[in-house]
């Protein structure tokens with residue numbers, strides 16, 4: 394066999410393999426997931442969807458207060474399998490924007506996949522042809538830009554008259570707030586077209602937006618400041634040594650605060666064909682670095698040091714100028730095991746108990762350069778604060794909490810934690826319900842934390858989603874209104890409320 398025909402035969406073989414995969418035979422991950430599904434009801438939250446979710450009314454108990462008329466938008470990974478091939482990480486799935494439209498007639502839900510370039514290319518092929526955050530599918534093509542693998546699946550923001558679905562490694566995606574149709578990528582400035590724009594922008598009291606983006610291969614941290622009307626966009630970028638996986642940040646009156654876990658990007662691993670996730674190395678000797686940037690002088694970084702730990706989310710931060718300290722809360726894991734192993738295991742139907750992430754309070758002393766940390770006994774995630782107090786002195790953080798969830802992943806309660814007193818006000822959904830993120834919707838003119846708490850949960854017994862409204866001061870009393878959506882939606886990530 395000459396060289397040319399040898400190559401042709403290899404290609405032919407590859408073609409046969411590809412044809413096999415296209416026959417929708419489940420791959421090993423899908424088969425493992427399916428084999429355990431009947432015994433583990435929690436898996437329905439990670440099964441995923443293939444199609445958009447057409448408008449469907451909720452059966453309501455109690456009434457939604459008029460102050461909540463408008464839309465509750467949620468985003469999350471929703472297509473986990475295509476053509477028999479299952480993604481290996483929850484964060485890989487194509488984003489679906491969900492809308493709970495609330496009005497005097499009741500609540501109607503719909504969900505629509507974001508038509509990203511990746512979604513369209515994969516759908517056209519019938520199987521994944523683009524790499525994902527934690528999976529290199531067998532037929533993945535090489536990509537030239539981060540947006541080629543952008544799944545727009547992490548959060549949503551309403552700003553400057555636009556609704557944007559957010560990922561973290563690439564552009565934001567513009568969405569029609571009524572129909573949820575995809576309008577295309579958002580370009581902030583020509584120079585920053587296609588640059589990463591994180592899923593956790595911070596909106597300040599005056600409506601201005603701060604955000605960041607991590608360009609791992611370039612070791613670059615980019616900063617965005619966008620005026621309330623969206624017209625004035627300022628950008629800056631700085632080199633960061635040992636660039637880490639950074640998912641969230643915080644703002645104070647005068648500073649931006651980044652927590653850099655020692656999960657550090659190694660470009661050689663990416664070049665060797667590892668996934669983006671597997672191109673990160675746990676280097677605990679680096680500790681948890683804290684980068685503080687003065688808003689007025691982004692090129693004057695200050696560094697603080699905390700014990701090694703992993704972090705996705707920060708609740709809030711504020712500056713105690715009298716004492717010269719920055720205070721913040723975050724959700725801390727002792728290491729990155731859950732992100733790199735625990736979550737992938739869920740995708741094949743394996744839940745292993747982990748050292749659950751807990752809330753931590755931090756004080757950064759701007760004079761001495763010292764950082765102190767205190768751990769609170771709350772196994773929790775998805776910290777949210779009253780949106781009027783972002784970057785301001787605050788007391789209340791809302792979390793999804795794991796109280797007695799049993800042998801399954803996720804959260805069984807929604808809890809408001811007072812970070813000054815340590816007191817907690819909690820509603821327990823029970824072990825047959827998986828609570829998603831809940832958010833504060835403030836009552837106009839009322840003090841911090843007064844208003845409503847709004848959130849969704851997956852009810853495993855009813856095979857339904859619950860949309861719950863609480864009096865934010867009395868979670869323990871249970872929902873003042875609750876709707877049942879008679880279908881299972883994939884467990885998702887972040888949401889926002891937009892008033893009518």
Ligand SMILES: [Fe+2]
Nearest residue numbers: 592640706887
């Ligand atoms: Fe997040």
